[in-house]
Amino acid sequence: xxxxxxxxxxxxxxxxxxxxxxxxxxxxxxxxxxxxxxxxxxxxxxxxxxxxxxxxxxxxxxxxxxxxxxxxxxxxxxxxxxxxxxxxxxxxxxxxxxxxxxxxxxxxxxxxxxxxxxxxxxxxxxxxxxxxxxxxxxxxxxxxxxxxxxxxxxxxxxxxxxxxxxxxxxxxxxxxxxxxxxx
Ligand SMILES: CC(C)(COP(=O)(O)OP(=O)(O)OC[C@H]1O[C@@H](n2cnc3c(N)ncnc32)[C@H](O)[C@@H]1OP(=O)(O)O)[C@@H](O)C(=O)NCCC(=O)NCCS
Numbered sequence: 050x051x052x053x054x055x056x057x058x059x060x061x062x063x064x065x066x067x068x069x070x071x072x073x074x075x076x077x078x079x080x081x082x083x084x085x086x087x088x089x090x091x092x093x094x095x096x097x098x099x100x101x102x103x104x105x106x107x108x109x110x111x112x113x114x115x116x117x118x119x120x121x122x123x124x125x126x127x128x129x130x131x132x133x134x135x136x137x138x139x140x141x142x143x144x145x146x147x148x149x150x151x152x153x154x155x156x157x158x159x160x161x162x163x164x165x166x167x168x169x170x171x172x173x174x175x176x177x178x179x180x181x182x183x184x185x186x187x188x189x190x191x192x193x194x195x196x197x198x199x200x201x202x203x204x205x206x207x208x209x210x211x212x213x214x215x216x217x218x219x220x221x222x223x224x225x226x227x228x229x230x231x232x
Contacts, residue, residue: 050109051167051231051232053230054231055155055159055226055227057115057151058152058156059113059115060159060160060163061111062110062112063102063112063123063125065096065099067112067123068092070143071090071095071123073143074122074141074143075141077143077145079145080141080143082180083178083180083181085178085212087204106131107127107128108126108127109125110123113140115147119144121144121152122142122143124139124141124160125138126170127139129168129170133172134170134171135171136170137174137175137176138160140153142156148183154187158191158224158226159224161222165222167231172218173216173217175215176199176215177212177213177215178211178213179198179211179212179213185213188215190223191217191222191223191224191225192221192223193215193217193221194215194217196214197214198212198213198214199211199213199214
């Protein structure tokens, strides 16, 4: 697992010291409005998840640092299917002071360049809630297309919600960052 360094962020492998932040961010009501999670996150369960993660080849998990070393969120690839060369991406900037500074775009851009160039994936996808204009704008800038609507796909807070399936082929990818170093 590498460190991925771009203009304004560093993606580094998730460590056990990040787990309390991860739990707090996934439980933040404002963040949860954008996610398809139903259960409250708990630290002990998350520690067990982190142990299992070490031998799980279907996902990679990163913490997001600023160049000064402030950890602002988590990102990663899940559901990696090597035989189909596809994976699903996610990103949560849990420290809300860092929203709206173009970092979400840069994080996706660096993660996806690594996924295409180093992991050899050819498609990245995600199912995103329709109430999140910021993520639509982020993915649009990188070249993602909306592939369809999954109607009333999930139940969140007692409501059935639609999701948009979005997808990005390697040939469509437009990175937004300049610096790209892998350590
Ligand atoms: C979604 C998220 C990753 C975006 O990161 P960010 O750093 O705030 O996003 P950026 O600044 O790179 O870009 C946001 C874009 O959306 C636009 N935007 C933000 N809020 C918007 C709104 N309410 N309506 C329309 N556009 C909006 C911004 O203007 C910007 O577009 P621009 O570059 O053309 O100006 C971040 O807000 C986050 O982590 N949210 C919580 C979790 C989440 O939603 N994750 C995604 C689902 S997994």
